[in-house]
Structures are given as C-alpha cells and as structure tokens.
Amino acid sequence: xxxxxxxxxxxxxxxxxxxxxxxxxxxxxxxxxxxxxxxxxxxxxxxxxxxxxxxxxxxxxxxxxxxxxxxxxxxxxxxxxxxxxxxxxxxxxxxxxxxxxxxxxxxxxxxxxxxxxxxxxxxxxxxxxxxxxxxxxxxxxxxxxxxxxxxxxxxxxxxxxxxxxxxxxxxxxxxxxxxxxxxxxxxxxxxxxxxxxxxxxxxxxxxxxxxxxxxxxxxxxxxxxxxxxxxxxxxxxxxxxxxxxxxxxxxxxxxxxxxxxxxxxxxxxxxxxxxxxxxxxxxxxxxxxxxxxxxxxxxxxxxxxxxxxxxxxxxxxxxxxxxxxxxxxxxxxxxxxxxxxxxxx
Amino acid sequence: xxxxxxxxxxxxxxxxxxxxxxxxxxxxxxxxxxxxxxxxxxxxxxxxxxxxxxxxxxxxxxxxxxxxxxxxxxxxxxxxxxxxxxxxxxxxxxxxxxxxxxxxxxxxxxxxxxxxxxxxxxxxxxxxxxxxxxxxxxxxxxxxxxxxxxxxxxxxxxxxxxxxxxxxxxxxxxxxxxxxxxxxxxxxxxxxxxxxxxxxxxxxxxxxxxxxxxxxxxxxxxxxxxxxxxxxxxxxxxxxxxxxxxxxxxxxxxxxxxxxxxxxxxxxxxxxxxxxxxxxxxxxxxxxxxxxxxxxxxxxxxxxxxxxxxxxxxxxxxxxxxxxxxxxxxxxxxxxxxxxxxxxx
Numbered sequence: 001x002x003x004x005x006x007x008x009x010x011x012x013x014x015x016x017x018x019x020x021x022x023x024x025x026x027x028x029x030x031x032x033x034x035x036x037x038x039x040x041x042x043x044x045x046x047x048x049x050x051x052x053x054x055x056x057x058x059x060x061x062x063x064x065x066x067x068x069x070x071x072x073x074x075x076x077x078x079x080x081x082x083x084x085x086x087x088x089x090x091x092x093x094x095x096x097x098x099x100x101x102x103x104x105x106x107x108x109x110x111x112x113x114x115x116x117x118x119x120x121x122x123x124x125x126x127x128x129x130x131x132x133x134x135x136x137x138x139x140x141x142x143x144x145x146x147x148x149x150x151x152x153x154x155x156x157x158x159x160x161x162x163x164x165x166x167x168x169x170x171x172x173x174x175x176x177x178x179x180x181x182x183x184x185x186x187x188x189x190x191x192x193x194x195x196x197x198x199x200x201x202x203x204x205x206x207x208x209x210x211x212x213x214x215x216x217x218x219x220x221x222x223x224x225x226x227x228x229x230x231x232x233x234x235x236x237x238x239x240x241x242x243x244x245x246x247x248x249x250x251x252x253x254x255x256x257x258x259x260x261x262x263x264x265x266x267x268x269x270x271x272x273x274x275x276x277x278x279x280x281x282x283x284x285x286x287x288x289x290x291x292x293x294x295x296x297x298x299x300x301x302x303x304x305x306x307x308x309x310x311x312x313x314x315x316x317x318x319x320x321x322x323x324x325x326x327x328x329x330x331x332x333x334x335x336x337x338x339x340x341x342x343x344x345x
Numbered sequence: 346x347x348x349x350x351x352x353x354x355x356x357x358x359x360x361x362x363x364x365x366x367x368x369x370x371x372x373x374x375x376x377x378x379x380x381x382x383x384x385x386x387x388x389x390x391x392x393x394x395x396x397x398x399x400x401x402x403x404x405x406x407x408x409x410x411x412x413x414x415x416x417x418x419x420x421x422x423x424x425x426x427x428x429x430x431x432x433x434x435x436x437x438x439x440x441x442x443x444x445x446x447x448x449x450x451x452x453x454x455x456x457x458x459x460x461x462x463x464x465x466x467x468x469x470x471x472x473x474x475x476x477x478x479x480x481x482x483x484x485x486x487x488x489x490x491x492x493x494x495x496x497x498x499x500x501x502x503x504x505x506x507x508x509x510x511x512x513x514x515x516x517x518x519x520x521x522x523x524x525x526x527x528x529x530x531x532x533x534x535x536x537x538x539x540x541x542x543x544x545x546x547x548x549x550x551x552x553x554x555x556x557x558x559x560x561x562x563x564x565x566x567x568x569x570x571x572x573x574x575x576x577x578x579x580x581x582x583x584x585x586x587x588x589x590x591x592x593x594x595x596x597x598x599x600x601x602x603x604x605x606x607x608x609x610x611x612x613x614x615x616x617x618x619x620x621x622x623x624x625x626x627x628x629x630x631x632x633x634x635x636x637x638x639x640x641x642x643x644x645x646x647x648x649x650x651x652x653x654x655x656x657x658x659x660x661x662x663x664x665x666x667x668x669x670x671x672x673x674x675x676x677x678x679x680x681x682x683x684x685x686x687x688x689x690x
Binding site: 024025028029030031032033034035036038041042043044045046047048050052053054075076078079081085087088089091119120121122124125126127129131133135138140141143145146147216217218233 | 369370373374375376377378379380381383386387388389390391392393395397398399420421423424426430432433434436464465466467469470471472474476478480483485486488490491492561562563578
C-alpha cells in the first residue's frame with residue numbers, strides 16, 4: 001500500500017490496546033521486544049476471521065474488531081492464562097477510514113478491558129481477513145489442557161451456548177426483525193445478535209479454573225463437537241444431560257413465542273458454534289470450589305465424564321427425562337446435526 | 346472445513362519444523378505452552394503473504410512455504426534475535442493434498458535449518474493467504490533496533506539487493522526464458538528467480554550484528570526505502586555511494602549481455618524489494634569487527650550516516666563517480682522510482 005495509507009493505518013493502531021510496562025518496544029520496528037515475567041510459561045494462540053466465512057459480509061466494523069480479538073482471548077482463557085500482548089495482521093481490500101476507525105475502536109475496547117497491548121503486526125491489501133495472535137502467561141506447568149479429564153469428573157459449561165448461532169441466524173435472515181413481531185421478540189433476537197457480534201471471552205473464569213478444572217476447551221465450533229475434542233484428548237467418554245443445558249432468557253422467550261422450536265434450540269445449543277464459552281471438567285473432590293464459582297457466574301453442570309470402554313465407540317452419549325426429547329426426531333438431530341447418535345437412556 | 350480435511354492438514358503440519366525441548370505443549374490444544382529462557386527478551390514478528398500480491402498466482406508451493414517463514418525469520422534477524430517458535434495461519438481456497446505437501450516441505454526445511462518449531466496456528470477456507478508469526482529471543486536489552494544509527498557510522502548491506510526483484514520480473518515475463526537466449530543468460534535469470542523464490546533470511550548475521558551494529562532493518566520493500574525508515578527512526582541522514590552497491594555475478598552477466606541496463610539494475614537494487622537482506626549501520630570504532638564479518642560473508646559498505654540538519658530535508662543523498670550515473674536519467678530514476686532526488690555530488 002502507498003505510504004500515505006500506511007500512515008493512516010498507523011494512526012489507528014499505534015495507540016490501540018492497553019499500555020504495559022513489559023512492552024520494551026512495541027509497534028514500529030521489525031519486531032516487538034517483550035519481557036516475559038520470570039517463572040512463567042508463555043501461551044501463544046492464533047486465529048483468523050475471513051469475511052463471508054466467519055462473519056457476514058457487511059458486519060459492523062466494531063464487531064469485527066471485537067471478535068477478531070475475542071476469539072483469541074477465548075483460547076487464552078481455555079488455557080487458564082493471563083493475556084498480555086497481541087499482534088494484528090489485517091488484510092483489507094481498500095483503506096476505508098470510517099471502517100478502520102470503528103474496527104480499531106472495537107478491538108481496542110476489548111484489549112483495554114483485558115489489559116492487552118497491541119505490539120505489532122502488518123497490513124496488506126487483499127480480501128478482508130483478520131489474523132490475531134495473542135500471547136499470555138501461566139505459572140510454569142499450570143496451563144490448562146484438554147487432556148486432563150478423568151471418569152467421574154463433572155462436565156460443565158459457562159454461559160448459554162446456542163445464543164450466538166441463533167443471533168447469526170437472525171443476522172442472516174432479514175425478515176426476522178423486519179416482520180411486525182412482538183416488541184419482546186424483537187428484543188430477544190437483538191440480545192442473541194449481540195452474543196454473536198460481541199462474544200465475551202471468559203478470561204477471568206479461565207484463571208479461576210486453572211486451580212479447579214481437570215481439562216478445558218473453548219466452545220467455538222459447537223458445544224458437542226468441542227466437548228468431543230476434549231474427551232478425545234483425555235481418552236474418556238461423557239454423558240450429556242440434555243435437560244441441564246443452560247438456556248438464556250432470550251432463547252426461552254423465543255421458544256415460548258414459537259419462533260424457535262425445542263428441537264431447534266437443542267440443535268443450536270449442541271452444534272451452533274461461535275459461543276466462545278468454556279467447557280470444562282471438574283473432579284467431584286473440588287465440588288465446593290465449583291459451587292463457589294457457580295454462585296458468582298453462569299455455569300451449568302451438564303453431565304459427567306465416564307470411562308471410554310472401547311476407543312472405537314462414540315465418546316458422547318446423551319440422556320433426557322423429557323418424553324418429547326427421546327423420540328425419533330431427537331435421535332435424528334443428534335445423528336445429523338451433531339454427529340453423535342448414541343443414547344444413554 | 347470438514348473434520349476429514351482438518352485431519353489431512355494436521356498430518357502435514359504436526360511434524361513440521363524442528364523438535365525443541367522448550368515446547369511444553371505444541372500443536373493440538375487451544376494454545377501452545379512455551380518456556381522462554383530466563384534473562385531474555387521475547388521478540389515477536391508477524392507477516393502475511395497474499396497470492397497475487399506478494400507472490401505470483403501459481404507459484405511453486407514449496408517456495409510459498411519457504412517464503413512465508415523466511416520473511417518472518419528476516420524480521421527476527423533484523424532484531425538480532427534467535428528464532429524459536431512459529432505459528433502458521435493458512436487460508437486455502439480448497440484442500441489440495443499435493444500443494445499442502447509441497448508447502449509443508451518448503452516451510453519445514455527452512456524451519457529445521459533454523460531450529461524453529463511449529464507450535465500452532467489455524468487453517469481456514471478462503472483466498473490463498475499465509476500469515477506466519479515467529480517468536481525468538483535476545484539477551485535482555487540487547488535487541489537490535491532501527492533507531493541507533495549515529496552520524497559517522499558506516500552504512501552497510503548484506504548480499505546483493507535487486508536480485509529478487511529481477512527474479513520476480515523473470516517469473517512474470519514468460520518470454521524471458523522462452524526466447525532462444527544464450528545458455529548463460531538463462532542460467533543467470535534462473536539464479537535470480539531462485540533469489541525471489543527462496544530468499545535467505547540472514548539470521549546468523551543478525552546475531553553477529555547485535556554486538557556490532559548501531560541500527561538494523563531488513564530489506565523487504567526496497568533498499569533505499571528501508572534505509573530511509575532506519576534513518577527516520579535514528580533521526581539521521583545518509584549518503585549512499587551508488588558505485589559501491591553490491592552486484593551479483595548473475596546480475597553482472599545480464600547487464601553485460603544487454604538484457605538489463607545499468608540504470609535498470611540500479612533501480613532494481615535501490616527500489617526492487619523482496620531481498621530479505623539486512624541493512625545496518627556500524628560505528629567506525631568497530632571497523633575491525635566489521636572487516637572480520639566481511640571476510641566471512643557478502644557484506645558491502647555502501648555509504649555513511651550523516652547529520653540530519655533539517656528534519657524536513659530528504660534523509661537520503663546519493664553519489665557516484667561514474668559520469669554515466671550522474672546524468673539526467675539517473676536524477677529522474679532516483680526521483681520517480683526511488684522517491685529521492687537529492688544529489689550529494
């Protein structure tokens with residue numbers, strides 16, 4: 001890009017994020033010079049958002065800036081780490097000053113909230129795409145992993161998975177909000193949209209979990225699939241209690257109004273993706289610490305880890321006490337949308 | 346991407362790069378867990394290659410893999426650092442197994458040569474684009490910067506800038522190699538192509554320079570422009586001796602054969618880009634250490650740093666003893682192609 005455009009971009013990003021004393025040299029040289037705290041392991045994560053793949057074309061720039069950082073902070077959270085530094089690689093079809101200003105605002109607000117400094121990166125011309133890489137710390141050897149779950153552990157999730165996917169559907173279906181719907185229904189859809197556009201990385205929860213959880217993963221691709229990855233790394237299986245899946249007030253009101261069916265809500269919760277919540281396992285011996293966490297924030301115990309008897313068998317089973325949820329439609333849902341068809345009932 | 350495609354990609358990248366004992370946890374979790382050596386600053390760099398912008402459409406996959414890492418190792422070299430860990434964010438229009446295998450081969454060969462471990466990253470579907478982020482180390486406070494040059498310092502460059510840009514021209518001009526040219530001319534073009542497709546990051550030189558150089562920058566956008574950035578950071582000016590610019594045997598033979606003019610060669614050397622050499626400044630008090638380095642590898646002293654008398658004045662001046670190079674055409678070249686028009690003669 002011409003030098004003038006670089007200068008423009010520089011204007012928006014040089015001051016982005018939080019100031020930190022451990023940044024010896026930030027944006028502006030060939031590389032950033034950073035001073036890791038002694039006695040810590042460095043956690044490094046990287047995630048890319050592509051327009052039209054990870055967010056709808058024409059998404060608000062502030063949301064894109066927020067999400068580009070949030071998806072990485074969510075990975076940092078899943079490692080039980082404290083985030084510190086970010087690099088931003090931004091590919092833009094053209095320099096749109098208003099778009100850049102909003103993007104930087106969304107990115108920077110979240111960075112400052114988590115005391116993350118933007119220390120470098122680059123800008124290139126091309127299709128809209130944002131790669132962010134975040135570095136953070138854990139005390140040596142204390143990083144959370146996917147691989148520590150053991151049979152008997154409680155299976156938990158933060159927040160209310162499924163909301164973001166419902167919000168994305170609303171963004172992609174123009175008439176959902178245009179139709180002369182009830183005011184409360186419009187508000188419920190808007191609340192879910194907000195969960196897609198401005199997800200909350202659970203950084204504080206991840207830090208608390210590092211002393212409690214046996215395994216952790218962030219929920220980005222869909223709750224069931226991500227839990228399955230954690231179980232695969234842990235060489236375990238689990239039973240998910242479908243009746244225990246946390247549900248937001250917005251989702252409940254849409255189900256009540258008939259805008260979303262029970263089965264559809266279940267599909268969104270299990271396979272929706274884009275939630276950036278944490279799924280984790282807790283040994284029953286730490287139940288009181290978990291109870292304390294549950295008093296402070298939205299966490300649901302949604303099942304239990306069990307022994308994997310046969311490595312070729314499905315790792316996930318489901319149970320439900322509700323008659324309507326154990327019928328053929330649900331079996332079909334679990335098989336086609338979630339990719340698991342093993343019932344524990 | 347479907348899980349099967351992820352598995353395919355995983356196959357090529359899980360074993361890419363060098364094994365390292367300071368990688369506590371590599372590819373496969375939400376983040377990598379890395380153990381920085383005590384007493385060191387962490388250097389973090391990030392660079393993106395976009396197909397059709399940074400390399401021609403249809404470039405050999407091994408070259409793309411090599412260059413994606415090389416451009417980052419070059420930044421690490423310019424900081425005087427030892428590279429250690431890389432993250433790879435790969436965006437692909439489709440999964441082409443043969444392409445991936447070659448890409449991984451090119452990436453991995455260079456990573457192993459520099460003992461760099463691939464510790465994470467992600468793969469997404471989209472236009473072909475590669476972002477790589479590399480982390481490395483310097484002893485605390487010893488990172489090389491752009492900002493340390495002082496009047497009187499010798500201005501130096503490694504290698505023979507201009508070769509890569511000439512090689513790119515050959516890649517983009519189909520008839521240069523197809524024409525019934527002399528065998529030695531074809532070989533010269535091929536040698537220059539090689540400099541574009543497989544640039545050599547000067548990591549070892551950067552490490553040596555950390556004790557000698559007062560300032561350093563990697564030459565990626567063009568020698569004159571990159572030196573100008575170093576001077577801007579150092580609040581200095583410089584005079585470049587056009588007669589002292591290093592020239593490769595391949596470039597010389599193409600000039601001799603009339604395939605490239607003297608003026609054109611000068612434009613390529615000053616403004617060509619993609620060289621990934623190092624431009625640096627050395628105080629005259631360290632001349633003997635510099636002489637020792639020059640005996641070991643290709644380094645040219647191409648000018649000297651002078652005082653910047655007026656911050657609004659051009660920072661770069663040029664001189665040449667050759668009659669043919671001080672004429673109107675050269676002045677025009679410097680002004681239009683390089684963006685500098687101040688003669689020191």
